[in-house]
Amino acid sequence: MLSIKNLHVSVGDKPILKGINLEIKPGEIHAIMGPNGSGKSTLSHILSGKSGYTVTEGSATYQGKDLLEMPPEIRAREGVFLAFQYPVEIPGVSNVYLLKAALNSIRKHHGQSEVDAMDFLTLVKGKVRLLEMDEKFLYRAVNEGFSGGEKKRNEILQMAILEPKLCILDETDSGLDIDALKIVSEGVNSLRSPDRSFVMVTHYQRLLDYIKPDFVHVLANGQIVKSGGAELALELEEKGYSWLEDAEASA
Amino acid sequence: MSASTQEINNLINQEYKQGFVTELETNTFLPGLDEEVIHKLSKIKNEPEFMLEYRLKAFRHWQTMKSPEWAFVNFDPIDYQSISYYSAPKRKEDGPKSLDEIDPQILEAYKKLGIPLDEQERLAGVAVDAVFDSVSVATTFKGKLKDAGVIFCPISEALREHPELIKEYLGSVVPITDNYFAALNAAVFTDGSFVYIPKGVRCPMELSTYFRINAANTGQFERTLIIADEGSHVSYLEGCTAPMRDENQLHAAVVELVAMKDAVIKYSTVQNWYPGDKNGLGGIYNFVTKRADCRGENSKVSWTQVETGSAITWKYPSCVLTGDNSVGEFYSVALTNNYQQADTGTKMIHIGKNTRSTIVSKGISAGKAQNTYRGLVKVLKSAENARNYTQCDSLLVGDQCGAHTFPYIEVKQPSAQVEHEATTSKISEDQLFFCQQRGLSAEDAVSMIVNGFCKEVFKELPMEFAVEAQALLGLSLEGSVG
Ligand SMILES: Nc1ncnc2c1ncn2[C@@H]1O[C@H](COP(=O)(O)OP(=O)(O)OP(=O)(O)O)[C@@H](O)[C@H]1O
Numbered sequence: 001m002l003s004i005k006n007l008h009v010s011v012g013d014k015p016i017l018k019g020i021n022l023e024i025k026p027g028e029i030h031a032i033m034g035p036n037g038s039g040k041s042t043l044s045h046i047l048s049g050k051s052g053y054t055v056t057e058g059s060a061t062y063q064g065k066d067l068l069e070m071p072p073e074i075r076a077r078e079g080v081f082l083a084f085q086y087p088v089e090i091p092g093v094s095n096v097y098l099l100k101a102a103l104n105s106i107r108k109h110h111g112q113s114e115v116d117a118m119d120f121l122t123l124v125k126g127k128v129r130l131l132e133m134d135e136k137f138l139y140r141a142v143n144e145g146f147s148g149g150e151k152k153r154n155e156i157l158q159m160a161i162l163e164p165k166l167c168i169l170d171e172t173d174s175g176l177d178i179d180a181l182k183i184v185s186e187g188v189n190s191l192r193s194p195d196r197s198f199v200m201v202t203h204y205q206r207l208l209d210y211i212k213p214d215f216v217h218v219l220a221n222g223q224i225v226k227s228g229g230a231e232l233a234l235e236l237e238e239k240g241y242s243w244l245e246d247a248e249a250s251a
Numbered sequence: 252m253s254a255s256t257q258e259i260n261n262l263i264n265q266e267y268k269q270g271f272v273t274e275l276e277t278n279t280f281l282p283g284l285d286e287e288v289i290h291k292l293s294k295i296k297n298e299p300e301f302m303l304e305y306r307l308k309a310f311r312h313w314q315t316m317k318s319p320e321w322a323f324v325n326f327d328p329i330d331y332q333s334i335s336y337y338s339a340p341k342r343k344e345d346g347p348k349s350l351d352e353i354d355p356q357i358l359e360a361y362k363k364l365g366i367p368l369d370e371q372e373r374l375a376g377v378a379v380d381a382v383f384d385s386v387s388v389a390t391t392f393k394g395k396l397k398d399a400g401v402i403f404c405p406i407s408e409a410l411r412e413h414p415e416l417i418k419e420y421l422g423s424v425v426p427i428t429d430n431y432f433a434a435l436n437a438a439v440f441t442d443g444s445f446v447y448i449p450k451g452v453r454c455p456m457e458l459s460t461y462f463r464i465n466a467a468n469t470g471q472f473e474r475t476l477i478i479a480d481e482g483s484h485v486s487y488l489e490g491c492t493a494p495m496r497d498e499n500q501l502h503a504a505v506v507e508l509v510a511m512k513d514a515v516i517k518y519s520t521v522q523n524w525y526p527g528d529k530n531g532l533g534g535i536y537n538f539v540t541k542r543a544d545c546r547g548e549n550s551k552v553s554w555t556q557v558e559t560g561s562a563i564t565w566k567y568p569s570c571v572l573t574g575d576n577s578v579g580e581f582y583s584v585a586l587t588n589n590y591q592q593a594d595t596g597t598k599m600i601h602i603g604k605n606t607r608s609t610i611v612s613k614g615i616s617a618g619k620a621q622n623t624y625r626g627l628v629k630v631l632k633s634a635e636n637a638r639n640y641t642q643c644d645s646l647l648v649g650d651q652c653g654a655h656t657f658p659y660i661e662v663k664q665p666s667a668q669v670e671h672e673a674t675t676s677k678i679s680e681d682q683l684f685f686c687q688q689r690g691l692s693a694e695d696a697v698s699m700i701v702n703g704f705c706k707e708v709f710k711e712l713p714m715e716f717a718v719e720a721q722a723l724l725g726l727s728l729e730g731s732v733g
């Protein structure tokens with residue numbers, strides 16, 4: 001699905017990612033943890049095509065194609081989805097309008113016709129129920145006046161409707177209350193399938209209690225300093241990151 | 252990579268689809284303006300004597316006036332002697348009786364503009380007056396309207412056929428002394444539309460005028476007068492386009508609306524005059540005076556405008572709320588791109604008791620354009636319990652354009668309530684990236700965000716126009732992101 005090799009990324013002259021290597025196979029869930037400022041969002045952004053970053057070395061291959069060459073909207077249409085750490089507001093544009101425009105642009109890319117209005121509504125309402133949202137959110141402007149948790153839930157709604165192949169969740173759990181975390185996790189779990197992969201950036205074990213990862217990676221200072229199974233997250237919860245950074249420094 | 256600010260600026264590269272020229276034999280005056288030209292004009296139009304006097308009075312007054320300099324626009328002084336004040340396609344002495352007599356070239360031009368004048372192809376339910384340079388070339392559905400008692404004809408025809416209405420109402424809302432361009436218009440106006448809706452009549456269809464500038468080096472000076480008598484209703488639409496030329500052309504129009512007791516006038520404009528090229532060469536100077544007098548109690552006038560064209564727009568559709576309980580509304584979208592300049596807004600003058608006004612202005616700037624909202628809300632001592640609500644929003648696309656807001660408020664009546672809200676926002680790179688990450692192209696994202704921004708105004712437009720306006724906005728922003 002995704003193969004990242006020796007990826008180096010800078011902003012201006014400042015190196016942020018310093019040689020990332022990561023293999024993600026279809027159906028796998030990878031959790032990425034690490035201290036603030038270690039480069040987790042930068043990795044999410046570079047994979048989804050945000051401008052302002054320079055790749056100085058390395059590559060990222062998605063479904064056999066050079067991901068870094070593709071314009072962001074093409075990546076999206078090919079199935080790369082980023083649930084943003086800080087979702088933006090778009091005044092005047094209703095959620096349902098955006099969803100329809102997005103879904104149709106993806107369908108068009110795959111040579112499919114525009115979605116039928118009734119089918120679309122049935123699909124959307126089903127997903128709204130799955131995430132236990134109020135249907136009123138559909139008709140409100142995208143994220144405008146939404147609470148922090150509502151914005152995060154809205155990201156997952158979009159993901160559930162667009163059915164991407166590679167789902168990157170950047171701290172989707174932060175800002176969610178305990179009940180919402182459970183609902184959103186169930187939403188994510190319902191999307192698990194043998195041909196869909198997840199990259200979940202998180203700071204907390206809590207999320208991983210609900211969505212069990214196949215791999216956990218620790219990103220520190222622009223590099224993956226440790227990888228392991230689900231048990232690594234528990235160890236981190238107990239010990240924090242300093243022992244890894246110390247280990248890295250002494251290595 | 253997603254669109255950067257630089258790319259957003261590069262995206263501005265619009266194509267103007269109405270920029271063609273129709274080759275025609277015309278009857279055109281030599282450039283220049285003096286009393287003799289006005290005599291000639293009045294004669295060629297077969298006008299009654301009182302009109303010639305009206306024009307001469309206006310001309311003499313205009314000569315004492317100075318071109319206004321207060322607007323937030325920049326242009327070289329206009330040489331009024333280099334403009335031709337009359338240009339009309341050649342035709343039979345007494346004008347075309349039916350469509351068969353209209354030059355097929357003109358019919359073709361309107362067809363290309365999407366305004367078929369042809370019987371079968373006409374827009375259902377919309378009567379059209381087609382003004383081509385200085386003359387009205389056709390008015391559709393005249394018969395059907397006549398049955399309802401509605402008069403809808405070129406103003407030059409009304410001058411001859413309904414002089415009593417003209418004498419009573421022409422200049423009663425915008426006097427010849429009102430301003431520089433209004434005085435010039437009163438002196439040299441050539442054609443435009445005239446509407447009279449009799450007492451208690453609900454006009455059976457939408458009325459519309461389509462203004463087309465075709466000839467080079469001419470000015471278009473049109474005059475529209477709409478009178479809605481007691482208890483009547485009318486919805487009127489106006490559209491405008493012009494060929495692409497390197498020279499600037501002047502369009503100085505005057506529109507007067509009179510609403511009597513319980514009458515309702517809805518006036519909608521989609522202004523798409525040629526805006527000039529992307530380096531700011533050419534384009535129409537659109538200097539227009541539009542004013543409504545809500546003369547009777549409970550009358551209502553609603554202006555809705557979508558302004559996407561013209562090199563310079565200078566225009567303030569206004570309402571004088573004379574009658575008690577009368578209502579004035581102004582809904583505006585003004586989009587400027589490249590080097591376009593717009594200084595537009597409204598005036599709401601509250602005179603009667605319990606008068607209410609609403610102003611919703613949406614200004615969008617892209618490229619190197621400047622967009623100014625200028626509005627006056629004036630509440631006179633007599634206007635007890637007057638209320639105004641103003642909302643004025645600006646949206647910037649890219650970082651080389653400007654938005655300016657000049658709200659003037661004068662209140663002489665303590666019971667009045669005046670509210671003003673203003674916002675300025677920018678389409679951010681984060682918004683664009685978010686939309687792209689969901690699969691939309693940058694252009695579709697800008698168009699979606701701009702349309703969302705204008706939603707409150709678009710919902711005031713008649714259905715067919717709303718669709719056209721949305722498409723037009725998309726087109727005008729073409730090339731505004733990379
Ligand atoms: N545009 C930028 N200009 C300068 N520095 C930047 C820019 N974007 C990111 N950085 C820096 O890169 C580093 C990594 O940032 P990033 O947002 O990827 O961290 P993160 O791991 O997601 O942190 P958090 O856990 O707080 O979300 C930080 O030091 C940040 O300040």
Ligand SMILES: [Mg+2]
Nearest residue numbers: 040041042085
């Ligand atoms: Mg982050």
